[in-house]
Amino acid sequence: MLGTLRNASKSWPAKIFFGLLTLSFVGWGVGDVLRTRLDNPSAITVGDQKIPPEVVVAEFRRDAEQMQRMTGGKISADQLRQMGFLNQTIQRLVSQALIDQEGEKLGLAVDDGAVRKAIAAFPAFHNQADAFDPNLYHQALAANGFTEARFESMQRQDIARSELSGMVTSGVVAPDPLVDTIFRYRFEQRVVELIPYQAESMPAPAAPDQTVLEAYHKDHAAQFTAPELRSLTALVLHAADTVADYKPSDDQLNKAYQDRQAAFTTEETRHIQQVFFLDKDSAQKLVDAVKGGATLADAAKAAGKTVDDLGQLDRKSVPIEALAAAAFAVDVPGIAGPVASPLGWHVLYIADSKPGSVKPLAEVRDQLVGDLTKAESITRVNALSTKLEDAVGSGAPLEEIATNLNLKPLKLTEYDAGGHGPDGKPAPDAPDSAAFRQAAFATAKGSVSDVIALENDDGYAVVRVDDVTAPALKPFDTVKDAVLAAWTKDKQTEEAKAAADAAADRLNKGEAADKVADKIKMVVTKGFTRKGDETVPAPVAAAAFKLELGHATAVPLGSTAYALRLASIQPADPKADADDLKQVRDELAGNIASDINQQYLMALQKQIGVKVVPAVIDRQFSQNQ
Numbered sequence: 160m161l162g163t164l165r166n167a168s169k170s171w172p173a174k175i176f177f178g179l180l181t182l183s184f185v186g187w188g189v190g191d192v193l194r195t196r197l198d199n200p201s202a203i204t205v206g207d208q209k210i211p212p213e214v215v216v217a218e219f220r221r222d223a224e225q226m227q228r229m230t231g232g233k234i235s236a237d238q239l240r241q242m243g244f245l246n247q248t249i250q251r252l253v254s255q256a257l258i259d260q261e262g263e264k265l266g267l268a269v270d271d272g273a274v275r276k277a278i279a280a281f282p283a284f285h286n287q288a289d290a291f292d293p294n295l296y297h298q299a300l301a302a303n304g305f306t307e308a309r310f311e312s313m314q315r316q317d318i319a320r321s322e323l324s325g326m327v328t329s330g331v332v333a334p335d336p337l338v339d340t341i342f343r344y345r346f347e348q349r350v351v352e353l354i355p356y357q358a359e360s361m362p363a364p365a366a367p368d369q370t371v372l373e374a375y376h377k378d379h380a381a382q383f384t385a386p387e388l389r390s391l392t393a394l395v396l397h398a399a400d401t402v403a404d405y406k407p408s409d410d411q412l413n414k415a416y417q418d419r420q421a422a423f424t425t426e427e428t429r430h431i432q433q434v435f436f437l438d439k440d441s442a443q444k445l446v447d448a449v450k451g452g453a454t455l456a457d458a459a460k461a462a463g464k465t466v467d468d469l470g471q472l473d474r475k476s477v478p479i480e481a482l483a484a485a486a487f488a489v490d491v492p493g494i495a496g497p498v499a500s501p502l503g504w505h506v507l508y509i510a511d512s513k514p515g516s517v518k519p520l521a522e523v524r525d526q527l528v529g530d531l532t533k534a535e536s537i538t539r540v541n542a543l544s545t546k547l548e549d550a551v552g553s554g555a556p557l558e559e560i561a562t563n564l565n566l567k568p569l570k571l572t573e574y575d576a577g578g579h580g581p582d583g584k585p586a587p588d589a590p591d592s593a594a595f596r597q598a599a600f601a602t603a604k605g606s607v608s609d610v611i612a613l614e615n616d617d618g619y620a621v622v623r624v625d626d627v628t629a630p631a632l633k634p635f636d637t638v639k640d641a642v643l644a645a646w647t648k649d650k651q652t653e654e655a656k657a658a659a660d661a662a663a664d665r666l667n668k669g670e671a672a673d674k675v676a677d678k679i680k681m682v683v684t685k686g687f688t689r690k691g692d693e694t695v696p697a698p699v700a701a702a703a704f705k706l707e708l709g710h711a712t713a714v715p716l717g718s719t720a721y722a723l724r725l726a727s728i729q730p731a732d733p734k735a736d737a738d739d740l741k742q743v744r745d746e747l748a749g750n751i752a753s754d755i756n757q758q759y760l761m762a763l764q765k766q767i768g769v770k771v772v773p774a775v776i777d778r779q780f781s782q783n784q
Contacts, residue, residue: 348686
């Protein structure tokens with residue numbers, strides 16, 4: 160879960176100071192685990208840090224679980240290991256250890272304010288109003304076995320890694336020739352004469368005899384096979400059903416309001432611009448120039464520097480206390496500096512500010528009622544789930560458990576793996592839950608599943624599989640009409656492709672496109688890029704960009720085949736589209752920064768030293784089997 164929380168979290172504001180973090184190795188507090196296991200055999204040694212094999216295996220399994228969630232569970236951890244996925248985990252652990260040791264060497268530190276700000280940015284800790292909720296925070300930590308101190312320590316470590324990684328790429332820009340070339344490639348447009356031949360527009364072929372259809376039915380068995388179906392009995396505890404009688408008191412609302420005061424408080428923010436120097440004298444000259452009447456941009460340009468616009472930040476969002484103190488002490492508008500940091504010398508210009516505010520209780524009352532009710536429902540349903548688990552563990556029949564817990568058994572027949580009932584629609588009253596569906600099809604006939612936690616804190620369920628109908632090819636006589644329809648569409652698709660091929664030949668001979676199209680509607684497209692658009696699918700666009708001007712080709716795509724001739728080429732003009740040009744520039748700068756960070760890691764690896772012992776890791780996997 161916590162890996163998912165990290166992936167979903169909002170950007171840490173300090174990245175604005177130090178550039179975008181592009182390294183893939185920043186993860187969840189592995190160093191905190193490593194320091195507790197130094198007595199075990201080392202699978203990886205990075206400088207003076209030793210990583211035991213059980214940590215490597217545990218981290219690999221965590222990474223594998225994330226990959227399995229992304230792929231819908233279609234690939235196992237063992238398969239990922241065979242594919243070399245373990246190497247990615249090892250590289251991440253090595254990279255983290257390298258960055259941690261270099262950060263300690265440089266004396267990088269992260270204050271409590273920055274840690275609190277980072278934690279408050281996690282969406283998983285936000286309530287329905289997208290505000291940080293301490294109750295949700297503590298519930299999530301408890302559910303995953305974390306103490307608050309350990310979790311905050313891990314966050315502090317991650318932030319320090321981000322700082323150091325950003326330092327390496329501070330000020331990275333993409334060179335203009337590269338930006339120009341990529342922009343022209345990406346935004347070049349083409350116009351084609353396009354004739355779409357749709358299968359349904361082709362003449363229907365004469366109906367074949369039954370022997371042909373029977374052979375088609377056999378050769379395309381997957382199209383005419385009924386899925387596995389199951390009959391189920393389930394008990395479902397919905398969290399919302401447990402709080403019909405709940406209404407938070409005024410005392411509870413007042414306490415919740417006070418506990419979450421920070422969530423309802425908007426801090427003063429200041430629009431901060433920065434110019435960074437390695438030496439104090441150069442920074443002071445820029446300050447003197449601005450105080451003498453020069454604009455920050457002109458003074459920076461004269462010094463051979465660029466102005467970094469850090470945006471609107473509150474004090475806690477500035478990661479270095481000396482910079483925060485200077486930025487929030489100066490009059491607005493005004494200039495502060497030179498300010499020293501572990502990185503060098505900073506000149507800050509405060510362009511404007513926005514005052515802070517606090518939302519009154521009356522404004523957030525409904526939100527607090529909803530959040531307290533949700534928290535109470537989770538507490539109550541968790542208590543009920545314990546009783547349900549005990550009852551299921553005792554071996555009592557579900558019908559008896561339902562009576563004792565005042566639940567109504569849910570009966571589902573002809574239930575498929577997608578959650579549909581006999582009519583092909585979502586089964587009524589069944590939980591809309593992937594976990595429920597997975598348990599229903601992972602439990603053997605006659606068996607009862609474990610108690611299942613439903614997604615989004617919706618509650619819990621348990622399911623018994625009463626009957627299983629295996630997948631089976633539907634008899635030909637019952638699907639004869641469907642077989643004929645499928646055979647007919649295939650033949651019409653073949654005719655559409657042949658028609659498009661013939662049209663492309665005629666277009667290449669110079670015939671007019673409207674004459675070639677005849678009764679088919681021909682269109683002259685708008686300009687499109689290599690991605691295509693609503694009229695030109697991406698595969699058709701890709702074919703168009705391979706054509707020479709005036710040449711034609713045919714592209715079959717599903718049940719439609721396209722004949723197209725390249726009518727014109729529209730070069731991209733970087734001067735005409737500042738927004739897209741900036742997007743390309745920023746993207747390339749990010750890619751360059753990533754490459755620089757990787758080179759930096761290689762240098763650290765050479766300097767600090769890294770040793771990996773695959774045999775120790777393999778032995779740990781064997782012991783865990």
